[in-house]
Amino acid sequence: xxxxxxxxxxxxxxxxxxxxxxxxxxxxxxxxxxxxxxxxxxxxxxxxxxxxxxxxxxxxxxxxxxxxxxxxxxxxxxxxxxxxxxxxxxxxxxxxxxxxxxxxxxxxxxxxxx
Amino acid sequence: xxxxxxxxxxxxxxxxxxxxxxxxxxxxxxxxxxxxxxxxxxxxxxxxxxxxxxxxxxxxxxxxxxxxxxxxxxxxxxxxxxxxxxxxxxxxxxxxxxxxxxxxxxxxxxxx
Numbered sequence: 001x002x003x004x005x006x007x008x009x010x011x012x013x014x015x016x017x018x019x020x021x022x023x024x025x026x027x028x029x030x031x032x033x034x035x036x037x038x039x040x041x042x043x044x045x046x047x048x049x050x051x052x053x054x055x056x057x058x059x060x061x062x063x064x065x066x067x068x069x070x071x072x073x074x075x076x077x078x079x080x081x082x083x084x085x086x087x088x089x090x091x092x093x094x095x096x097x098x099x100x101x102x103x104x105x106x107x108x109x110x111x112x113x114x
Numbered sequence: 115x116x117x118x119x120x121x122x123x124x125x126x127x128x129x130x131x132x133x134x135x136x137x138x139x140x141x142x143x144x145x146x147x148x149x150x151x152x153x154x155x156x157x158x159x160x161x162x163x164x165x166x167x168x169x170x171x172x173x174x175x176x177x178x179x180x181x182x183x184x185x186x187x188x189x190x191x192x193x194x195x196x197x198x199x200x201x202x203x204x205x206x207x208x209x210x211x212x213x214x215x216x217x218x219x220x221x222x223x224x225x226x
Contacts (some may be wrong), residue, residue, distance in 0.1 A: 002157075003208065004197060041218075042116075042201065042216050042217065042218045043156070043201060043203075043216045044216075045213060045214065045215075045216065056213040058213060071164050090155060091158070092156075102146070102158040102161060103146075103158065103214075104158065105155035105156050105157070107154070108153050108155055109116065
């Protein structure tokens, strides 16, 4: 158990809908990362927050947005969902923003768009 | 640019050794290694820093050749529990935002 929690574990929704994925980092971790992993593919970095502020942006679509709240939990919002958005979405946390810090991954949210 | 991992997949018998490589075309500050078992989250293995410092906590070793921008992960006397997909994540010297760029992964299958 990494100490990072993600809810929900599974999500099934229809195209065009909007969903919110939630992540709580490990106690004491200030940085949160969001990743997308399609079936048997690698990790695609989406976005990183550090202590409430956006720190880095990766291949995140305009239909997706995220935020980190004062209590450090983070939410990833996915809208106008398409079939291709079906994937595992991981959240990871680390102590600081970078500087070769190990990341601890949550169990993931499996999103299925039908 | 995404680092290149090789091989893409490898099948071993328990007790055999494996080497997984991760190469980048850019100057690297650090290389991170993670293992992911099917359907589970990636788990941190090791960080190798420019200058030779290593941080890790498993019975797995690695090297980082700064001149070649390449890291190798060494799995010796492999156990069934080593099975999974190994990802390297690279942190480039020129980037200031510490974003990791991930390789496509190397699938390791250990047979008894």
